[in-house]
Amino acid sequence: MANDVWVYIEHKDGAITPMSFELLGIGKTLADGLGSSVCGFVVGEKADDIAKEAFAYGASKVYAVEGAEFKGFRPDAYSKAAHFLLDKYKPGVALFRATSQGTDVAAASAALLGFGLCTDTIGLVVDGGKMKMTRAAFGGNYTVSVVNEKAATQIATVRPKAFAMPEKDASKSGEVVKEAFSVAEADLNTKVLEFIQSATAVNLVEADIIVTGGRGVGNEEGFTLIKELADMLGGAVGASRAAVDSGWIPYEHQVGQTGKTVKPKIYIACGVSGAIQHLAGMRTSDCIVAINKDPDAPIFKAATFGIVGDYKQVVPKLIEKFKGKLGK
Amino acid sequence: MKIAVCLKQVPDTEAEIKWDIPSGTLKRDGMDSITNPFDEFALEEALLTRENYDGEIVAISMGPEKAADVLRNALALTVNAVQQVSDPVFAGSDTYATAYTLAEAIKKIGDVDVVFAGKQSTDGNTGVVSAELAAILGWSQLTYVSKVRQIDAAGKKIVVERAIEGGNEVVEAKLPAVVSVIKGINEPRLPNLMGIRKAAKVEIPKWSAGDLGVDAGKVGAAGSCTKVVEIAVPPPRGAGEILKGEIEDIANTLTDKLIDLKVIK
Ligand SMILES: Cc1cc2nc3c(=O)[nH]c(=O)nc-3n(C[C@H](O)[C@H](O)[C@H](O)COP(=O)(O)OP(=O)(O)OC[C@H]3O[C@@H](n4cnc5c(N)ncnc54)[C@H](O)[C@@H]3O)c2cc1C
Numbered sequence: 001m002a003n004d005v006w007v008y009i010e011h012k013d014g015a016i017t018p019m020s021f022e023l024l025g026i027g028k029t030l031a032d033g034l035g036s037s038v039c040g041f042v043v044g045e046k047a048d049d050i051a052k053e054a055f056a057y058g059a060s061k062v063y064a065v066e067g068a069e070f071k072g073f074r075p076d077a078y079s080k081a082a083h084f085l086l087d088k089y090k091p092g093v094a095l096f097r098a099t100s101q102g103t104d105v106a107a108a109s110a111a112l113l114g115f116g117l118c119t120d121t122i123g124l125v126v127d128g129g130k131m132k133m134t135r136a137a138f139g140g141n142y143t144v145s146v147v148n149e150k151a152a153t154q155i156a157t158v159r160p161k162a163f164a165m166p167e168k169d170a171s172k173s174g175e176v177v178k179e180a181f182s183v184a185e186a187d188l189n190t191k192v193l194e195f196i197q198s199a200t201a202v203n204l205v206e207a208d209i210i211v212t213g214g215r216g217v218g219n220e221e222g223f224t225l226i227k228e229l230a231d232m233l234g235g236a237v238g239a240s241r242a243a244v245d246s247g248w249i250p251y252e253h254q255v256g257q258t259g260k261t262v263k264p265k266i267y268i269a270c271g272v273s274g275a276i277q278h279l280a281g282m283r284t285s286d287c288i289v290a291i292n293k294d295p296d297a298p299i300f301k302a303a304t305f306g307i308v309g310d311y312k313q314v315v316p317k318l319i320e321k322f323k324g325k326l327g328k
Numbered sequence: 329m330k331i332a333v334c335l336k337q338v339p340d341t342e343a344e345i346k347w348d349i350p351s352g353t354l355k356r357d358g359m360d361s362i363t364n365p366f367d368e369f370a371l372e373e374a375l376l377t378r379e380n381y382d383g384e385i386v387a388i389s390m391g392p393e394k395a396a397d398v399l400r401n402a403l404a405l406t407v408n409a410v411q412q413v414s415d416p417v418f419a420g421s422d423t424y425a426t427a428y429t430l431a432e433a434i435k436k437i438g439d440v441d442v443v444f445a446g447k448q449s450t451d452g453n454t455g456v457v458s459a460e461l462a463a464i465l466g467w468s469q470l471t472y473v474s475k476v477r478q479i480d481a482a483g484k485k486i487v488v489e490r491a492i493e494g495g496n497e498v499v500e501a502k503l504p505a506v507v508s509v510i511k512g513i514n515e516p517r518l519p520n521l522m523g524i525r526k527a528a529k530v531e532i533p534k535w536s537a538g539d540l541g542v543d544a545g546k547v548g549a550a551g552s553c554t555k556v557v558e559i560a561v562p563p564p565r566g567a568g569e570i571l572k573g574e575i576e577d578i579a580n581t582l583t584d585k586l587i588d589l590k591v592i593k
Contacts, residue, residue: 075459075469100472100492107423107459108469114546116422116554119454132557137453138339145558157456189468190501193487198495205493208591233592244512251512252491257450258365258511265591283565287589289582290568303568305585307578317579325583326592 003036003092006063006153008082009054010101011042013072016050018165019206021057023095023158025166026124028058033126034092039063041094043081043105045071048176055174058166062174063089065181073101074190077183079108084181087113090152093131095124098157099205106157115151120261122162122284130154136261140280160205161263162284202236202252209235209266212255212282215242216271216292216311223249225315226270232322238262238282240272256281270311274299291315329383329481332434332443333374334458335402336364337395338451363398366446369509371402372516373476374444381479384408386437390418390429396532403527404519411437415536420549423452427460429547432540434465441481443506447472458508468505474513479503 007027010020027038040054040062047064054062065081082105086094096102098120110117123134123145133156134145148154204210211230213223223237230237238260239253255262257277267285272278274290274297282288283302290303291311300306307314322328340360363371374385387402389395390413399410413433421429434440448455462469474491477498484503489496491510519527537547545551571578586592 075462075471079463079469100490103456104459104469104471107456108463110456111424111427111460111463114424116424116552117456118554119423119456134558135453136562138451140562143560143562144556145560146554146556148553149555150553189505190470190499193498193500196489196496196498203493251510254511265589266586283562287586288565288568289586295570300570301567302565304565305582306568306570307582308570309575309578313575314579317575318583321579321583322587322592325587 002090003034005031005034005036005038005093005095006041006086006091007038007059008094008096008102008105009040009042009050009062010097010099011044011050014044014046014050016053018168019097019160021054022160022165023097023163024054024058026158026163027095028166030093030124030126030131034129034131036092037061039091041082041085043070043078047178051174051176055172056168056170058172060174061177063177063179065179067182069183069185069188072192074188074192075104075108076189078105079112080183081181082109083112085179086153088179092153094153094155096155096157098159103157106155110155113151113153115153115155116148117155117157118146118148119157121156121158124156124158124163136280140283141276159261159263198252204236204238204253204255204260204262207236207262207264209233210238210255210262210264211235211268211270212238212240212272213243213249213270214240214272215246216273217243217248218271220248222271225312229268229315229319232319232326232328233266235264235266238267240278269299269303270315272299273297274302329377329381329441329479330439331374331377331383331385332437332440333367333370333385333387333402333407334430334443334445335367335371335387335389335398336446336449337361337389337391337398338364338449361394361397363401364446364449364451366448366450366509366511368446368516369511369513370444370446371405371407372514373507373509374407375405375517376514377442377476377479381481383441383481386411386440388413388430388433388437390414390426390433399532400527400530401519403530404523405517406523410532412532412534413540414534417537417544417548417550420552421547422552422554423454423456423460424553425547425551427457427464428551429540429542430457430461431464432542433535434461436535436540441503442479442486443467443504445506445508447508447510458506462506465504465506468501468503470499470501470505470507473507473509476507476513
């Protein structure tokens with residue numbers, strides 16, 4: 001239906017995680033507001049298993065393009081297929097996760113359609129029959145709401161974890177609509193040669209718990225303590241730019257305006273002053289804990305819980321207490 | 329090899345930001361401006377590419393009159409040519425209108441093998457213009473690039489590493505390509521005084537909408553389908569609770585509170 005809300009289901013070589021279906025939750029809310037249905041759309045070598053999961057997470061239909069050329073992610077192959085589906089069915093809304101893959105496909109398929117899009121959206125509501133999309137701009141100092149006035153499909157990438165996960169009900173099923181679409185290998189521009197798994201495998205964006213170290217951590221060894229706390233909590237290690245620029249930890253850990261934007265359930269900042277560029281990347285976290293020896297550090301203004309003290313004393317105490325209470 | 333690099337002028341992060349509220353666009357005129365920090369990495373990568381493989385660099389900037397400063401800085405860093413793209417009708421362009429306009433400029437420059445751009449701007453933050461540009465041109469779309477391993481202009485091939493979730497993907501792609509780079513790919517150099525003096529005297533060439541022959545319905549506010557309807561300051565986070573007392577007690581209280589959130593497994 002022209003007013004349907006489509007959710008792009010992301011996978012890696014056919015592998016999915018529950019997060020792949022995250023947007024079916026907000027998609028359903030929007031579809032209810034628009035009086036339409038929420039549908040999934042998939043591009044991949046095989047779509048049936050993915051579609052089955054999508055139904056369990058609330059999709060009423062799944063549109064799919066299958067083919068050997070879509071086995072691994074390639075931006076041009078996937079965007080051409082996504083463009084084909086969107087152009088044929090012209091859904092009212094198409095949502096993508098603001099991950100590397102989601103952003104690549106959303107941007108390119110929107111461009112092929114000749115539309116603009118809203119990126120890294122943190123608010124989505126139906127207002128007067130149109131979807132209003134809200135995003136942060138200027139390092140989170142402002143929020144900007146946009147509507148797409150002219151495009152047949154309102155396209156948005158959505159910040160991971162900005163909306164609640166949908167409930168899963170394995171008894172639900174739906175219809176898979178398969179479309180014949182293929183791209184000749186010769187017409188494709190890119191080929192993945194290999195994937196080098198990161199030794200630390202940081203996926204800050206998906207992490208529920210992040211423990212971050214700033215310049216106050218003092219040196220590379222200081223991060224051992226940060227990592228110990230993160231490991232204890234099953235979380236990831238973040239860093240301020242000052243810590244990254246000091247060479248204590250690789251850039252992939254950086255949180256902030258020129259690093260990753262994160263929204264974990266718990267964010268523990270150790271020795272981070274709370275510069276606006278850092279806050280830009282983490283201020284929407286659910287619970288922020290700040291540990292800083294300067295009682296006037298701006299980070300305390302954003303913190304849910306603050307501890308004024310030396311992280312070298314506080315963090316080991318926290319580790320000790322967690323160890324006891326969590327039985328680890 | 330012909331290398332293009334896209335540079336955007338953005339307000340200094342420290343500067344006060346002024347909005348033109350009815351149109352939802354920025355009042356870019358009265359603000360201190362800098363080259364978008366991510367674009368400095370793109371420019372450096374262009375310079376390194378020229379050093380490694382020979383070639384010429386054309387720096388392009390789309391923006392108001394004043395954005396010529398960004399190109400002057402690029403000239404001071406010895407790019408071979410610069411091209412400003414500026415016209416009042418471009419004001420209010422969304423990402424698609426911007427990418428479309430840049431695509432027309434790159435076509436007009438002609439014979440470009442590789443375009444470098446920054447991952448995103450620090451003002452709009454959208455991070456999609458380079459991908460849209462690649463899609464519009466039909467060129468290889470290489471985003472989140474953390475390393476350029478090899479460029480073979482004669483063989484029309486490029487190999488890069490992309491820093492994506494969980495690791496680095498090594499991708500081989502056809503040229504021409506649009507490569508958007510992340511921080512950490514290199515260490516941007518600074519211009520020297522001689523370069524700055526020389527650049528100050530250069531007249532910056534400018535293309536208008538008419539020069540590019542763009543479709544007027546596709547550029548600027550008129551060509552943009554996303555329209556800003558509201559600008560707000562996010563509510564401040566409620567001032568939190570400072571835990572006071574002996575470190576033993578504080579640690580006890582905090583760990584209890586965090587465990588109560590039922591997030592820690
Ligand atoms: C264009 C631009 C983009 C930027 N992007 C980012 C970005 O993406 N991410 C980012 O983080 N920054 C970014 N910055 C930099 C930002 O402005 C700050 O400089 C940076 O965040 C400071 O890092 P910090 O808090 O670790 O260091 P500092 O500001 O030096 O703070 C260190 C803190 O540690 C405390 N401390 C010291 N010792 C201890 C101890 N033993 N125990 C407890 N506390 C201690 C101090 O009281 C102080 O508050 C950007 C800046 C610019 C201009």
